[in-house]
Amino acid sequence: MKTRRQFLQKAGLLSGASLLAPLAGKAMQEKLDYAFRSRAGQSADALATDEDFWAMIQQAFTVNSNLINLNNGGVAPAPKSVQDAVERYARLSNEAPSYYMWRILDQGREPLRKKLAALAGVSPEELALHRNASEALETAIFGLRLRQGDEVILCKQDYPNMINAWKQREKRDGIKLVWLNFEFPMENKEAIINRYIGAITPATRVIHLTHIINWMGQIMPAKEIVREAHNRNVEVVLDAAHSFGHIQYDVADIGCDYFGTSLHKWISAPIGTGLMIVKKEKIKNLYPLFAAGDPESEDIRKFENLGTRPFHIEQATGQAIQFHQMIGGERKQKRLHYLKNYWASKANAIPGVRVATSLDPAYGCAIGLLQVEGKTPAQVDSFLFEKYKIHTTGINWENIVGVRITPNVYTLPADLDVLVEGIEKCRKA
Numbered sequence: 121m122k123t124r125r126q127f128l129q130k131a132g133l134l135s136g137a138s139l140l141a142p143l144a145g146k147a148m149q150e151k152l153d154y155a156f157r158s159r160a161g162q163s164a165d166a167l168a169t170d171e172d173f174w175a176m177i178q179q180a181f182t183v184n185s186n187l188i189n190l191n192n193g194g195v196a197p198a199p200k201s202v203q204d205a206v207e208r209y210a211r212l213s214n215e216a217p218s219y220y221m222w223r224i225l226d227q228g229r230e231p232l233r234k235k236l237a238a239l240a241g242v243s244p245e246e247l248a249l250h251r252n253a254s255e256a257l258e259t260a261i262f263g264l265r266l267r268q269g270d271e272v273i274l275c276k277q278d279y280p281n282m283i284n285a286w287k288q289r290e291k292r293d294g295i296k297l298v299w300l301n302f303e304f305p306m307e308n309k310e311a312i313i314n315r316y317i318g319a320i321t322p323a324t325r326v327i328h329l330t331h332i333i334n335w336m337g338q339i340m341p342a343k344e345i346v347r348e349a350h351n352r353n354v355e356v357v358l359d360a361a362h363s364f365g366h367i368q369y370d371v372a373d374i375g376c377d378y379f380g381t382s383l384h385k386w387i388s389a390p391i392g393t394g395l396m397i398v399k400k401e402k403i404k405n406l407y408p409l410f411a412a413g414d415p416e417s418e419d420i421r422k423f424e425n426l427g428t429r430p431f432h433i434e435q436a437t438g439q440a441i442q443f444h445q446m447i448g449g450e451r452k453q454k455r456l457h458y459l460k461n462y463w464a465s466k467a468n469a470i471p472g473v474r475v476a477t478s479l480d481p482a483y484g485c486a487i488g489l490l491q492v493e494g495k496t497p498a499q500v501d502s503f504l505f506e507k508y509k510i511h512t513t514g515i516n517w518e519n520i521v522g523v524r525i526t527p528n529v530y531t532l533p534a535d536l537d538v539l540v541e542g543i544e545k546c547r548k549a
């Protein structure tokens with residue numbers, strides 16, 4: 121598994137833009153080829169501040185140049201090569217849908233499963249294709265065999281769709297939800313781990329864990345929590361909606377039992393793509409959300425009985441993987457971290473302004489939560505949009521209040537300078 125993954129990463133770094141050759145158009149392909157060739161051997165740290173390189177990457181997107189989109193945490197735009205593939209596959213499907221969708225495009229499903237599995241560091245026999253993280257995670261949440269009185273540990277800062285799914289199980293099946301409540305940001309792994317492990321009782325069956333908390337970007341120590349949970353016979357559902365393609369890890373190394381993510385966030389795949397991963401030995405006992413011929417089958421494909429779906433969207437995920445690998449996971453993570461810290465350290469220096477996200481790469485990456493004294497999130501959000509055409513999102517969830525700022529690989533420091541100016545003016549307004 122590792123060897124294949126390393127091979128793919130290496131291929132991405134060495135051949136660079138040539139992976140996009142059939143899709144990106146000749147001029148773009150030549151530019152990207154040059155950008156990669158001329159930087160061969162450059163470290164990810166050095167590349168993180170190489171603005172000529174990232175300006176070239178920006179050209180692979182079709183983002184609006186008159187709007188500064190800093191809500192890539194909601195959903196990310198796809199590069200042009202991915203958009204083109206979606207359009208091409210959609211047009212092909214409409215030539216004779218049942219023929220082109222089922223007999224031609226769907227032939228790509230197994231190769232796609234393999235590519236995604238290599239990227240995640242798991243076996244293809246553990247990975248199912250879904251339409252988003254909610255679908256993947258709700259398949260796990262509703263598929264688990266839990267009985268009245270069984271306990272599930274989760275936290276108030278988890279994602280609402282997942283919280284609602286667990287609450288529905290509580291109402292319907294009488295399971296007990298055990299709530300943790302955190303004051304983020306936290307820069308103490310032990311303290312986080314101890315909160316989860318300290319909540320385990322003999323009735324605990326599952327920990328639901330969000331790998332990167334979407335509201336402010338806190339990275340949770342997933343591997344350590346999984347290890348401690350397993351030592352106590354507790355399973356872990358990992359909500360990786362914000363971590364997959366954003367920070368580097370192997371899912372098998374984290375060791376969680378059930379894993380769900382969107383691909384339209386940090387992989388920049390077409391909007392409406394996601395995946396779930398279930399450990400091989402756990403597949404049999406997990407019921408599918410959409411019934412299968414044999415619900416106790418050990419075949420991961422039993423989780424893909426969604427009926428007719430947009431094959432053109434699913435299949436164009438392959439182009440997004442190519443794009444992601446062309447940049448390389450480590451380079452992407454380092455650049456995203458650099459961009460967050462670029463604006464956040466300047467913002468932190470403004471009196472009355474605070475960034476409630478860790479600047480330490482162990483606890484935070486691209487996402488940052490901005491707080492401006494005396495202003496509500498809605499006021500900051502509309503000020504930035506009205507005066508500077510900066511698109512952000514206001515957060516007011518449990519004890520988290522602020523404006524979430526999320527750049528992506530196409531964001532340039534010049535955009536973030538505009539943001540910092542906007543924050544300064546907003547504070548004084």
Ligand SMILES: Cc1ncc(COP(=O)(O)O)c(C=O)c1O
Pocket residue numbers: 193194251252253254255278279281330332333334359361362381382394
């Ligand atoms: C932590 C987390 N989990 C799950 C989801 C759901 O993702 P999707 O909308 O792709 O289903 C999100 C979306 O923002 C999220 O941030």
